[in-house]
Amino acid sequence: MLEAARPGTAEALTVDRLSLSFPGHAVLREVTFSLAQGAFCGLIGSNGSGKTTLLRTILGFQPPQSGEVRIGGLAGPRGRSSIGYVPQKIILDTDMPLRARDLVALGLDGNRLGLPFPSRARARRVDEMLQAVDALAFADQRVGNLSGGQQQRVLIAHALIRRPRLLLLDEPLANLDVRAVADIVTLLRRVAVEDNITVLVSAHDMNPLLSSMDRIVYLANGRAASGTTEEVVRTEVLSALYGHHIDVIRVHGRVLVIAAGAADEIPIAVERHPAHVAEIP
């Protein structure tokens, strides 16, 4: 869909012993992992496990207490200039006077000073991007009137139009219906494979991503385990991560992560998302 991102031998994203604590509790403890260029990755963990904090630290919004983030081998603002980002729970008001194509155009030059002067090259670039995320059909509608899945497509186009090396998305699948979830996952996978952009998607439920993830970064208790799904989503690995016994149950191609034991050791995934249990065919 786009020109291939610049080739490079450096890892797209390296997170090196990143630690961060808020008063009273450690959010990230020596989180370490790296992602190759063009990989499609899930950042998985229950609510409050530090996914958003980790993404915000990678983005430079939140300075870490120790450790380092490198993007394409570069630390600091130079590395961060090649990130595309889709924030969590973005609310696009229905009265916002902005069409889908205006939002995508802001991704191209929203940081520039002065008024935007329409140019044919700019319009063509925006059209190409809308086409790439299958959003041309609703390009002239107000963003606030679009469905959740359509809004995600437009926000992804907004984040991709500068051809970043790394695309970060914070819970892009939350509040979408099953069909829209599948469509967005397919789109993001295509971005990773065809455009050689590393895509890191945070989610509290790994199941929609299970068949397409190249790698998983699993966060619990501020610690991270990373690797392929087979390597990470195992009883031994997750039990070590959580610090108590965890059962990993595979049912009909879905994975359930359940804390066993006494009632006060409430299951991590099931407690917060009872729907996952109900969804088992």
Add this chain to the structure above:
Amino acid sequence: MSLLNAIVSPGFFTSGPVLTAAVVGGGAAIVSGLVGVFTVIRGQSFAGHSLADVSSAGGSVSFLLGINPLLGFLGVAVLAAGAMELAGLRRAQERDLVTGIVLGAGLGLTALFLYFDMSTQSTTGAAISVMFGSMFAIPASLIPLSLGVGAGAVLITGVIYRPLLLSSLHPDLAAVRGVPVRLVGLLHLLVLSLAVTLSAMTIGAILSTALLIGPAATALRLARRPGHAILLAMLIGLGATWGGILLAYDSYDWTSGHSWPVSFFIVTIIFLAYLLSGLPTLRSRA
């Protein structure tokens, strides 16, 4: 000609006070339309209203000291905007609370200064002028300064237009593109205080919110693009202001020689436009 005379009373276009009101009021309407659209989409309507109310303390002081009232309104509005930014409150609820408390304190000062105005200069008109405006009493000497303030507001907003739009949409979307979100927010607050000062001078501190928020809210219902919303808000504000001036001038003939306040007509036209924009046939187009 008789019909034209019925609509536009003789002398309307040659009256000095009418022309001054049309120029200063028109400038205020254009600036308010531009700034109002951003104020509404950023959810800062209450802040805008508060800046206007607090600025009335400056307006009333200037009556007392005999200085240019525009400078009085402006000085206090800019100070209040700076204080609001320094408070740096992130949570909307907390922000509204502090804004409301500062607003109360500001109006308290206004009450004191207006009391001094009345007791020392026996001018009962000061209170009405500061709070509800008296457009036909604006001195022509105020035109250059008010146009300068308006041009400054338009210029600043034009320069930060895209970063402001992006950070109004979502601060993180702007921050990831390297936009200094707080600086942009501060500049918008500064521009807001300029806009509020201009409309406080024309339709009064209390009513200036109507000119800031009303046309913008109406335009946001009808326009699909930011530029169109801004142009529409400017036109609605301009139409209401000039229409209000005309009606107030005409009202001299309907009533027994006492024209009704311009502010009343302006605010009423803005209100009617807002009601009209809610009609389903108009809304469905956007």
